[in-house]
Amino acid sequence: MDLDSTKEDTLVAASAAGTAVAVTVVTELLLNLDAALWLRVLPLAVYLVYLFSRKGGPYGSLDTPRTWSAAAVVTGVLAVGVAVV
Secondary structure, three states, X not given: OXXXXXXXXXXXXXXXXXXXXXXXXXXXXXXXXXXXXXXXXXXXXXXXXXXXXXXXXOOOOOOOHHHHHHHHHHHHHHHHHHHHO
């Protein structure tokens, strides 16, 4: 594992973890909702998919750490939306 790969993994992991914390803060503290645990940790699933999809093969133009980080944030926004409904 090289340094660039480690930086990319850390970026996606930090985005997913930060989004999971943000979902918890928004639902539990700001909106005073009792959101299910699976809903609050849903952004971490994006990171797991990222990890297990990195098999060293040719990657597409959208398969970048920035795209995976954005996917984690979008998943978090969707999780808050589901919790509100």
